[in-house]
Amino acid sequence: MTETHVDPAVPRVEGTLKLTGAASYAADRRPEGVLYAVLVGAPVAAGRLRGVDADAARALPGVAAVLTATDLPEFPELSAPSAVTVMPFTDDRIRYEGQPVAIVLGDSIEAAEAGRSAVVVDCEPEAPVVIGSGQREPASGDDPVVFDKGDVDAARAQAAVRIEQTYVQAARHHHAMETSGTVAQWDGDRLTLWDSVQASATVIPVVSSALSVDAENVRVVAPHTGGGFGSKGFIWPHEILAAAAARVAGRPVKLQLRRSDQFSSVGYQPWMEQTIRLAADADGVLLGVEHEVINNAGMVDTHVEPATEASKSLYAAPSIRLRQLIERVSLNVPTPMRAPVEGPGLWALESAMNELAEAVGVDPLDIRLANFAETSPADGRPWSANGLRAAYEEGARRYGWRERQSRPRHDGPWRIGHGMATCSMGSFRFPGAARVRLARDGSVVVESNVHDIGSGVQTALSQIAAEELGVPLDRVEIRWGDTDLPRTGPTYGSSTTMGTGSAVAAAARDVHKQLADLGLDADPLDAMERADIDELVGEGAFALPDGAQMNGDGQGTPYAMRTWGAIFVEVGVDPDFGVLRLRRAVGVYSAGRIVNPITARAQMTGGIIWGWGKATMEESDQEPVYGRWLAKNLSNVAVPVNADIPLDLDVSFIDEFDEAASLIGARGIGELGATGVDAAVAAAVHDAVGVRVRDLPILPWKVLVG
Amino acid sequence: MRDFAYARADSRASAVEALADRAAPIAGGTELLNWLRLGIAAPERIVDIGGLDELHGIERRGTELYIGALTTLNEIGEDPLVVDHAGALASACLQAASAQVRNRATIGGNVLQRTRCAYFRAEEPMPWPCNKRSPGSGCAALAGLHERSAIFGWTEDCVAVQPSDPAVALAALDAQVEVVGPAGPRTILMSEFHLTPHETGDPTRETQLGPDELITGYRIPVGHPDGQAYVKVRERASYEYAIVSAAAAVTLVGNQIATARVALGSVAMRPWRLPGAEAELVGAQMDRAAIQPIIESAMSAALPLPHNGFKVTMAGNAAVRALLAAGGAR
Amino acid sequence: MTLSFARQVEVELRVNGEDMRVVVSARTTLLDWLREEVGLTGAKKGCNEGACGTCTVLVDGRRMNGCLTLVVQCQGLEITTVEGLADEDGTLHPVQQAFHDHDGYQCGYCTPGQVLSAVACIAEGHAGDEATVREWMSGNICRCSAYPQITAAVLAAGRQTS
Numbered sequence A: 001m002t003e004t005h006v007d008p009a010v011p012r013v014e015g016t017l018k019l020t021g022a023a024s025y026a027a028d029r030r031p032e033g034v035l036y037a038v039l040v041g042a043p044v045a046a047g048r049l050r051g052v053d054a055d056a057a058r059a060l061p062g063v064a065a066v067l068t069a070t071d072l073p074e075f076p077e078l079s080a081p082s083a084v085t086v087m088p089f090t091d092d093r094i095r096y097e098g099q100p101v102a103i104v105l106g107d108s109i110e111a112a113e114a115g116r117s118a119v120v121v122d123c124e125p126e127a128p129v130v131i132g133s134g135q136r137e138p139a140s141g142d143d144p145v146v147f148d149k150g151d152v153d154a155a156r157a158q159a160a161v162r163i164e165q166t167y168v169q170a171a172r173h174h175h176a177m178e179t180s181g182t183v184a185q186w187d188g189d190r191l192t193l194w195d196s197v198q199a200s201a202t203v204i205p206v207v208s209s210a211l212s213v214d215a216e217n218v219r220v221v222a223p224h225t226g227g228g229f230g231s232k233g234f235i236w237p238h239e240i241l242a243a244a245a246a247r248v249a250g251r252p253v254k255l256q257l258r259r260s261d262q263f264s265s266v267g268y269q270p271w272m273e274q275t276i277r278l279a280a281d282a283d284g285v286l287l288g289v290e291h292e293v294i295n296n297a298g299m300v301d302t303h304v305e306p307a308t309e310a311s312k313s314l315y316a317a318p319s320i321r322l323r324q325l326i327e328r329v330s331l332n333v334p335t336p337m338r339a340p341v342e343g344p345g346l347w348a349l350e351s352a353m354n355e356l357a358e359a360v361g362v363d364p365l366d367i368r369l370a371n372f373a374e375t376s377p378a379d380g381r382p383w384s385a386n387g388l389r390a391a392y393e394e395g396a397r398r399y400g401w402r403e404r405q406s407r408p409r410h411d412g413p414w415r416i417g418h419g420m421a422t423c424s425m426g427s428f429r430f431p432g433a434a435r436v437r438l439a440r441d442g443s444v445v446v447e448s449n450v451h452d453i454g455s456g457v458q459t460a461l462s463q464i465a466a467e468e469l470g471v472p473l474d475r476v477e478i479r480w481g482d483t484d485l486p487r488t489g490p491t492y493g494s495s496t497t498m499g500t501g502s503a504v505a506a507a508a509r510d511v512h513k514q515l516a517d518l519g520l521d522a523d524p525l526d527a528m529e530r531a532d533i534d535e536l537v538g539e540g541a542f543a544l545p546d547g548a549q550m551n552g553d554g555q556g557t558p559y560a561m562r563t564w565g566a567i568f569v570e571v572g573v574d575p576d577f578g579v580l581r582l583r584r585a586v587g588v589y590s591a592g593r594i595v596n597p598i599t600a601r602a603q604m605t606g607g608i609i610w611g612w613g614k615a616t617m618e619e620s621d622q623e624p625v626y627g628r629w630l631a632k633n634l635s636n637v638a639v640p641v642n643a644d645i646p647l648d649l650d651v652s653f654i655d656e657f658d659e660a661a662s663l664i665g666a667r668g669i670g671e672l673g674a675t676g677v678d679a680a681v682a683a684a685v686h687d688a689v690g691v692r693v694r695d696l697p698i699l700p701w702k703v704l705v706g
Numbered sequence B: 001m002r003d004f005a006y007a008r009a010d011s012r013a014s015a016v017e018a019l020a021d022r023a024a025p026i027a028g029g030t031e032l033l034n035w036l037r038l039g040i041a042a043p044e045r046i047v048d049i050g051g052l053d054e055l056h057g058i059e060r061r062g063t064e065l066y067i068g069a070l071t072t073l074n075e076i077g078e079d080p081l082v083v084d085h086a087g088a089l090a091s092a093c094l095q096a097a098s099a100q101v102r103n104r105a106t107i108g109g110n111v112l113q114r115t116r117c118a119y120f121r122a123e124e125p126m127p128w129p130c131n132k133r134s135p136g137s138g139c140a141a142l143a144g145l146h147e148r149s150a151i152f153g154w155t156e157d158c159v160a161v162q163p164s165d166p167a168v169a170l171a172a173l174d175a176q177v178e179v180v181g182p183a184g185p186r187t188i189l190m191s192e193f194h195l196t197p198h199e200t201g202d203p204t205r206e207t208q209l210g211p212d213e214l215i216t217g218y219r220i221p222v223g224h225p226d227g228q229a230y231v232k233v234r235e236r237a238s239y240e241y242a243i244v245s246a247a248a249a250v251t252l253v254g255n256q257i258a259t260a261r262v263a264l265g266s267v268a269m270r271p272w273r274l275p276g277a278e279a280e281l282v283g284a285q286m287d288r289a290a291i292q293p294i295i296e297s298a299m300s301a302a303l304p305l306p307h308n309g310f311k312v313t314m315a316g317n318a319a320v321r322a323l324l325a326a327g328g329a330r
Numbered sequence C: 001m002t003l004s005f006a007r008q009v010e011v012e013l014r015v016n017g018e019d020m021r022v023v024v025s026a027r028t029t030l031l032d033w034l035r036e037e038v039g040l041t042g043a044k045k046g047c048n049e050g051a052c053g054t055c056t057v058l059v060d061g062r063r064m065n066g067c068l069t070l071v072v073q074c075q076g077l078e079i080t081t082v083e084g085l086a087d088e089d090g091t092l093h094p095v096q097q098a099f100h101d102h103d104g105y106q107c108g109y110c111t112p113g114q115v116l117s118a119v120a121c122i123a124e125g126h127a128g129d130e131a132t133v134r135e136w137m138s139g140n141i142c143r144c145s146a147y148p149q150i151t152a153a154v155l156a157a158g159r160q161t162s
Helices: A015-020 A109-119 A153-160 A200-211 A235-251 A259-265 A309-313 A344-359 A364-370 A388-400 A403-407 A457-469 A498-516 A524-529 A597-616 A676-690 A699-706 B012-020 B032-039 B075-076 B078-084 B087-094 B099-104 B165-172 B274-281 B288-299 B310-326 C032-037 C093-102 C112-124 C130-136 C147-161
Strands: A034-043 A047-053 A065-066 A101-104 A120-125 A134-140 A143-148 A161-169 A181-187 A190-195 A218-221 A253-256 A270-278 A286-297 A319-328 A413-424 A432-439 A444-447 A476-479 A535-544 A562-574 A579-590 A647-655 B005-008 B022-026 B045-048 B060-061 B064-068 B176-181 B184-189 B213-222 B229-233 B245-254 B256-265 C006-013 C016-023 C056-059 C062-064 C078-080
Touching: A015 C078, A015 C093, A015 C112, A034 A065, A034 A109, A034 A235, A034 A259, A047 A101, A047 A161, A047 B060, A065 A109, A065 A235, A065 B064, A101 A109, A101 A235, A101 A524, A109 C032, A120 C112, A153 A270, A153 A319, A161 A344, A181 A235, A190 A200, A190 A235, A200 A218, A200 A235, A286 A309, A286 A344, A309 A319, A309 A344, A309 A413, A344 A413, A344 A676, A364 A388, A364 A413, A388 A403, A388 A562, A388 A579, A388 A647, A403 A413, A403 B099, A413 A579, A413 A676, A432 A457, A432 A498, A444 A457, A457 A498, A476 B012, A498 A535, A562 A676, A579 A597, A579 A676, A579 A699, A597 A647, A597 A676, A597 C147, A699 B310, B012 B022, B012 B045, B012 B176, B012 B213, B022 B032, B060 B078, B064 B078, B075 B087, B075 B099, B078 B087, B087 B165, B087 B229, B087 B245, B099 C062, B099 C112, B165 B229, B165 B245, B165 B256, B229 B310, B245 B310, B256 B274, B256 B310, B274 B288, B288 B310, C016 C032, C056 C112, C062 C112, C093 C112, C093 C147, C112 C130, C112 C147
Parallel strands: A034 A253, A190 A218, A286 A319, A444 A476, A579 A647, B005 B045, B022 B045, C006 C078
Antiparallel strands: A034 A101, A047 A120, A065 A101, A134 A319, A143 A319, A161 A270, A181 A190, A181 A253, A270 A286, A413 A562, A432 A444, A432 A535, A562 A579, B060 B064, B064 B213, B176 B184, B176 B213, B229 B245, B245 B256, C006 C016, C056 C062, C056 C078
């Protein structure tokens, strides 16, 4: 164990597993005697369930059972982290299309699916509530007030320039390539779930409460998760239903949601309407910011998308007024989705800033520099670290932003436009825990119940342990994705490397301390050999102020903590068709220490592509008469493909070490890259063809008729 | 998917006999399997024609190019004969679906794919009216979301469009569809192969192909060398159905159009030729200024729905761009 | 002669070099059969309608969607899944190695399909330049969106192979 500088740009440690097909995802599990479950959904978006006729389905060969409410336990009302309060099968109310009303269990997938088609569901339909016609109510409590600072009305009265615009974004689903799924197996009173999740530890309290089983008897195993993006963050009914069905059937049950069922069985990013009012002086310096947000929620279950956070945290406005409302409609409940909160918020705020720049007649970059917040606009706290100015400057340099107008404006049929926006996310921090074992042969094992959703967390945690202990990376083994391992924070909210990574560093330092206490730190391995110590076990934790379970933006600390970036995009617009194509992008980010530049780059690149998808194609439509999702497949609902994305996505980071945010100097990156892109794209479209689209996605016809 | 019985056809005759006995044919299966999953079809028997080698292949026969029905879209798209003599078709094939799907999908099955209307593609039990799925129930798209629906040939019974890319090129190239049935072989002009609800009054009748007939191949006249192009418009750059498309074939004398053929895709339940414009284009200069007004005039016959008026402009522009590309103009 | 229809059909095929003779339900897809019967779970189910490419396998060397292929249609054919790609000693296939070197994967769920699609893409001669790779790799959706890294991996592996 010697101090060596190790290149942090190492490839993923789980690579061989994933590249050879050996990586096991929830539905890859095939327990002996497994039954395949398919959900039968309500065929209407609103109404009352009169009955389920499963006789024909039960008569089909290979159909082992069809479970309805009478076969299942009575579910109690659930609370977070359950995504829903009212489980399906609880009463006869239909609150959204696809709400499960029966479960077909088959000896094969084919039999179970055929059984689903044969079940006849009898509903008394009611008129569904569709987006735009639902009841609007304050997002929490009786009052829509989220935040007030200064006198916005006075600012407005004295402003030289006012921008007031409404920005809409369509509902859209996460579309992780792996649909959510659970394999449930009972062994007496003990329940094991192989589950497709981002936070397995939080499955246990929900499942144990829903099924009245002892939490000690529930284990969740989740070695690899085929993409989450928020859809596997909270606990969804199918996870409970799989366990309930397995108990009733007395056999293991595999319930991998069909792609169509995924639309209603887990959440999505809600439809949102945001109104921004900017008041500025003649130079574009903000005097006031007003931001009102409406997002759709379910008829009973509530999801608030707090997009106003963006306007509270980004610009140095002396007056700020923020309001949040929800609109209840006949859809399943939304959930956080990459990027939540500031993701939608910056679509509105950054679009309005681009419009302000145009109104004032200054460069979009300069309007942002003119309104740069030296301290938190919300409460004046200093930033833990803030490299936004450097990101603007470096991004502009790499892109050639100041010289953009001297570049060609046409390329064949394409008109070329340039746009930019600020990226920003709050810092969610969760408590972390990890164990580090040092064996006397010099091998290291890291144990922590994180999840592999593709962020590269195993690699980053292994690197941290290797660096702390001064061992080569290939001597580090990591164990993850099992609730038998030390409980740590969830793998969402861009929080994992920061929190659990700090816990790993702390655990490694605990090993060091034990070595020192034993006087073995001079040549530890040799000393362990001589002292006949097989293994030293270090425990590490990442704790939050006041022992909190969650910390947002450095709450309760002297510092406000956020991440920042600047995104610049070059977009081609074909004026004959209104079609958009991404030509190149530059993103520069300020997010604390970057543990692994390879995996971090992948996160940011992925975020930019998510932003492109949101800006140009992603949309889940609520059918305006029948109230259900119009299309529940991937052939009628678009997400970006390879042809959409150029190689030239230039991602870089400002060199930082944020010691206030975490022991390892990191903040979060997973969602940051997906923010701001939509506003930058809309600006580029305007730059190219003069059309200002304020309703995402920017589909060709909106450009063509604009 | 309902259980079904399966057999492999060992000859054209055995296939046709099976069809007459209400078996559904499968070749690539890229459409049929999804029909079975969604409940669009639920045959008791499926006859696999995929092994009939005589229906597979591409060859020059005098002034015609012959393409067997079982030839896959990738095979057609990259075949030198097709690239040289029916470039619009090659291009249309390669812009369809994905490389994987194109390795299975055959040109015989491709033109028989059903509409991509999201209402039609709902899984059973049908959540809303659709006259193609539940005859007599109505058309939910008419009062719903229909940006991608028809601007020609629709009725209040159905506003769907035919989504095939190759069919548009085949129609523009005056291809003949060869079919065989119990009464023997016959040919149908591709541009007349599909039927609109406006013509039939019955949205379930989509083609002239009888239920006991099989497409065996296509004959494409290639006597007069021309320039060709296929333009596909879609928000996603690949692996996506067209919002609109256009195929064109042009011969020039100098910079003047001698012959022009153009068909639009995804605007009706069949590839939509523009015969009036084709006639007017003869003698016109091969440039945008000359072509655009002729196409715009032809597009004035379109009847858009409340939400898809843009398609008239977009399809017209696609036709113009296809003609310009076919004529070698920029 | 009238054909004889059956719901259970005997099929002979070769999977990753192993000859198999099996009786399957006519409606069983290659994807479900590989995953649930053979235990080759590398091919994944993403959409089950041919719209995502996670189920891509090679059939007689050509890439196809396992969800759009019935086992009965594979009579006499050779199937290659991701499990059949690396050498027996564990040495990764050059395409697998290129994906590793260029970070062409994240969550890994679409990766078996991407890798097999890339193997075919290169063999087809569609790996010569960026635009061609992007177009011909578009049948495999990566929601983590590793597209630039995938494109780089395919270009690099293609250069190595040619």
